[in-house]
Amino acid sequence: MKKDIISLVLIAVSITACSSNEIKPTVKAKPVVKKIVKKATPKVVVKKPTIKQQPFVVRNKPKKRVVRNYMAQGSASRYRLIHNGMKTASGEIYDLYGMTAAHASLPFLSKVRVKNLRNGRSVVVTITDRLYDNSKLIKLSYWAARKLDLIKHPSRRVLVKTF
């Protein structure tokens, strides 16, 4: 009876050990598993498939993140027409009528307020993309840029601020 229990525990341990690094089970662990499995009751062996590799599941959406105390001034650029339908760095599809933006460092799906310092208009955009242009602070979607009146006057300074 005691032996059985010990063997069961051993199996459990070896199984968890296996699943934790399923790609390369250590050489030492292998014979131990085999030995005990032979001794054990068939019921326990049935459990073995749990070691099988799980199907790859895409996480639904990255978690929404909130950043505090970020504020910067600079100039903005915007996406071009051909970018409509492009895949952004966050995985979302760029839509020219979306309120999204690209930024060098702010986390994806965080929201920031962008204000045109010349006319005082402001919009809230979601960061969905990375910006690799050092001369610009933020890259806005067409619709966001339009609301800030940055289509006619693209070189106005903007203020980017978290809530």
Next chain:
Amino acid sequence: MSKINKYIFLGLLVFSINANADKFVSIGDFADQMVVKHGFEKSQIISWISQAKRKQNIIRLMTPPRRTPGKKRRGRPWYKYQGKFITRNHIDNGVRYWRRNRHILKRAEKKYGVPAEIIIAIIGVETRYGRNKGGFRIIDALKTLSFDYLRRADFFRQELEHFFLLAREEGSNPLRLKGSYAGAFGIGQFMPSSYRNYAVDFNGDGRRDIWNNHADAIGSVANYFKEYGWQKGEPVMKATQVRSSNAAETLLGLKFEPRYTLAQLKRMGARYNGNESDDTKVMFVDLRTRMGTAYWIGFKNYYVITRYNHSKHYAMAVYQLSQEIARIYEERYN
């Protein structure tokens, strides 16, 4: 010379109107049908119809703009249509409408699976949230369009039939009900047949009053969408790229229905980057923005919106207005 040309042109015009018009049915024949099919009294039907007036301005409003032969008409671009509906006013009033009717909208969302912002956007585009329900007598509109204007007479005669049935079922006077110049009425602008099939009583008073009661109107719009197959939680449309302008041309030759799989569209040259599975049924949409033509993939839900009004611009306007409203509402109240 110019006079002769004018006459020839007029002749051609009359000919072309006749060529694609429906057959004329006299009021007497229509009344006979109503007697046989639904057991109305003939004198009653005749008296109702004869009390209705033929309105010339309805005919003018329903006549499509003349086409110059041989020239391909491109129509009004999307951004001009957009400017009429995606306005500060529409969005702000939509947010207020949502706030005012939030409990009803939540209930409708739960029961029918249609998001509140879509219902609001429909009502906003149709009647500016119930402010502009139309000042024509429905019977005038339907009489004019079924007996005096033959372009879509068959359709409007059916609607007239439904309208008389509706009046009998609801116990209202058909001469007093008001609607738009095309015979659509109420906060959600239902046609008589849609009213009979899809309108619901959503406030539990036993009447389907979509003229004055916002709860009934909201429930009816939601039910209409559900019946046409709105898929809860599924996307409406997503932007896509195309491989070349040639590819865009072939894609635009497709039917305006979600009858193609994503894989088919990709084979034809759409470069779509979403994670939807390849056997999703979709359609291809192009819109002329201020910057140039851009392309979208429309899903089943996009098509369901076009069931309310068969136009790609209409569906896009509803979708975009709903997104704008939802954005502001969330900012303000959540």
